[in-house]
Amino acid sequence: MSGEGILVARAALHLWEEPCISGEHGSGAVFFCGCPLRCVYCQNSQISGAERGKRISKERLAEIFLELAKKGAANVNLVTPTHYTPEIIWAVERARQCGLKIPIVYNCSGYEKVETLETLKDTVDIYLTDFKYMEEEMASRYSSAPDYPQVAKKALAEMVCQAGPPVFDSDGMMTRGVIVRHLLLPGHRKNAEAVVKYVHEKFKNQVYLSLMNQYTPLPQVKRLYPELGRKVGKREYECLVDYAISLGVECAYIQEGKTAKESFIPDFDCEGV
Template identity: 40%
Template sequence: MQQSRNPAYLRLFECGELINKINKAKEHLTECRLCPHECGVDRTEQSGFCRAGDKAVVASYGSHFGEEAPLVGRNGSGTIFFGYCNMRCVFCQNYELSHGGEGEAVTNEELAQIMLILQNNYKCHNINLVTPTHFVPNILEALYIAVQKGFNLPIVYNCGGYESIETLKLLDGIVDIYMPDFKYHTDERGIKYFRVRDYPKYVKNALKEMDRQVGGLKVDDMGVACRGLLIRHLVMPGGLEDTREILKFIKEELAPDCLVNLMDQYRPHYHAYKYKEIARRLTMQEYREALVYAKKLGLRLV
């Protein structure tokens, strides 16, 4: 489906609602409940589960061509990689960033300038916020600053899926494209591999809220995504039962035109070697079975 590229947040900026969202989001910096951990810490003085303080940490930014084709277009996706994460995936390939917080603390004005550089210098099609949950207050204020200087790219919320409904509602009208992960379908595996409680429950609720806000993926007349939901599912070794349940949930509970990326890129990084069942790569047969099931359901695949 084709749609205009005008980002939703411009309307909120014009009517003053963006300021209200910023003020509400900033309350979390002194009693943080941005994600399901609900640590309640004052991030100006200490850190919670994610280890983030009150300033955004940026590890890198630039035009990225390794994302899904509807995000990349001709000029790439304007990716901003944030440090820290609200999950502790034992097989994380970017553990230096997510666990160690590698990167540089930036002011909201500096973050706004990065957005403008990606738009004006790199000519990117969107701003792709990677692992953004714990820095939502900073992102919203940076967006407000950037819009005053002519920023108008769609916002991609590229997250692990372990999200708070309250935070997602703050992002309603801000985010144009949601791109969550959904890896496992059991509480036990969420605790074992991600160190988070009630993983499937929170991800399912989050995906439903994202779907309510933006619906299926829409593209402009150049075929570049401008609004909607794109779900990533990394097929895990020995995880076909989880894959089937996740794909069935997407089919039954979400918009029929949401886009699904069934990924086969799993590698046993970081501490994966400590867990025999995931200390190997995915087999071609496992991925083939997952793909056959997804096609049988009639899902819209990347």
């Protein structure tokens, strides 16, 4: 799928992650083209399945990491990196040899092989992972991956084993740990509650949850999947947050206000590549 070289669509400071990842100056987000999943509602569909971006070498990737650090990035944030894992491991090692000190964030869909994650043990500091589905039917319909719940459970266990409990510096920035994201889809609060319940009961405060209401219905989704053709309602999201609180969840990020905007989707114009 990835072909020869590494396809990158953007490498720039990014302010739209969780506060402990973006901070005041931004996370050094490197957006790789391609993705193991094909979610019908993908917010980054411009690059997830298309031949876009710029092909670079692993040597150039290491240079990009160092350039982002010089710009003040809080971390190097690898967005959908799975299919370039060997090249990334090499580039991180090279960059560290050249003075890279900031944490490495592995920002992924959660649909990861344990064998792949095991190779990242000495490379990744923070796992920023999705947990999309506890319902196989949803996983099949929207991501063509009915085995997603089982795969994500095993992957998350490996991530927590590697990263350990969350660690923050004096400025409140995460330096090590796991953040589990869940994007609430309209009409699917029960699935979201099942995800929250599983993660909390299994890992307690070993992970941070990030409950997101920013789902943006893109035109092709409205046409082909009308049930996903609206934004998440305020009450719908509030019920999910209330449910998390009722379970005793304390380590979590929530979103306030209107976050479902296409302006939150960056321009994939090869900036910084």
